Amino acid sequence: MKKLVILISGRGSNMEAIVKACSAEGWPAEVAAVISNRPDAGGLQFAAERGIATAIVDHKAYASRDAFDAELARVIDGFAPDLVVLAGFMRILTPAFTARYARRMLNIHPSLLPAFTGLHTHERAIEMGCKVAGVTVHFVTAELDHGAIVVQAAVPVLPGDDAKALAARVLTAEHRIYPQSVRWFVEGALVWDGEVVRHRDGGPQHLFLS
Ligand SMILES: Nc1nc2c(c(=O)[nH]1)N[C@@H](CN(C=O)c1ccc(C(=O)N[C@@H](CCC(=O)O)C(=O)O)cc1)CN2
Numbered sequence: 190m191k192k193l194v195i196l197i198s199g200r201g202s203n204m205e206a207i208v209k210a211c212s213a214e215g216w217p218a219e220v221a222a223v224i225s226n227r228p229d230a231g232g233l234q235f236a237a238e239r240g241i242a243t244a245i246v247d248h249k250a251y252a253s254r255d256a257f258d259a260e261l262a263r264v265i266d267g268f269a270p271d272l273v274v275l276a277g278f279m280r281i282l283t284p285a286f287t288a289r290y291a292r293r294m295l296n297i298h299p300s301l302l303p304a305f306t307g308l309h310t311h312e313r314a315i316e317m318g319c320k321v322a323g324v325t326v327h328f329v330t331a332e333l334d335h336g337a338i339v340v341q342a343a344v345p346v347l348p349g350d351d352a353k354a355l356a357a358r359v360l361t362a363e364h365r366i367y368p369q370s371v372r373w374f375v376e377g378a379l380v381w382d383g384e385v386v387r388h389r390d391g392g393p394q395h396l397f398l399s
Pocket residue numbers: 275278279280281282283284287296297298299307308328329330331332333334335336
């Protein structure tokens with residue numbers, strides 16, 4: 190049984206989706222812990238109510254990113270995960286941290302990378318008049334939102350959409366592709382071709398959702 194540690198900063202709906210997926214019969218992974226950089230993260234209660242270990246490493250309690258990341262890594266390593274899963278985790282991680290979990294740390298980003306790295310992706314997509322938006326699951330590297338792409342899902346931007354409406358539509362896609370991405374990893378289905386990742390069977394690594 191492979192072990193996951195999930196990092197959150199807020200409500201944790203993607204963490205919830207992964208926890209629920211892992212509870213299904215025959216799933217090859219378990220969530221060993223949910224860790225948040227924010228003490229008020231709503232997802233902590235969901236995890237604790239299901240008997241999942243939780244921890245808080247409050248970034249505001251550390252004088253530097255390096256100090257925060259060092260403590261975060263210490264807490265993570267206490268659970269010896271096979272995979273670290275960023276799920277709405279809102280801190281930029283240092284190169285030393287991303288190197289420590291190289292090729293075993295995933296993130297979900299609410300845009301079709303490489304478009305719209307960073308924050309406020311839905312607002313920016315609407316401002317640009319995009320007709321399609323979406324979400325990307327990728328490996329985490331030192332360069333923000335530039336790691337190898339695992340899977341993407343595209344959704345339409347509808348007339349009259351505001352950022353809230355688009356975010357809700359994209360979130361539905363997130364909850365589909367993140368558990369699938371995690372399962373592919375723990376099953377060893379992701380193979381590297383240099384810096385590019387592919388599914389070993391050439392399975393679909395994209396979804397179009399209306
Ligand atoms: N080194 C990396 N760190 C992180 C990555 C990554 O690919 N490489 N992915 C992000 C997730 N993310 C977008 O998907 C993201 C998260 C946070 C930020 C950001 O600007 N954070 C600010 C604080 C914002 C806040 O607290 O609300 C900061 O850290 O100063 C950008 C992108 C996770 N980390």
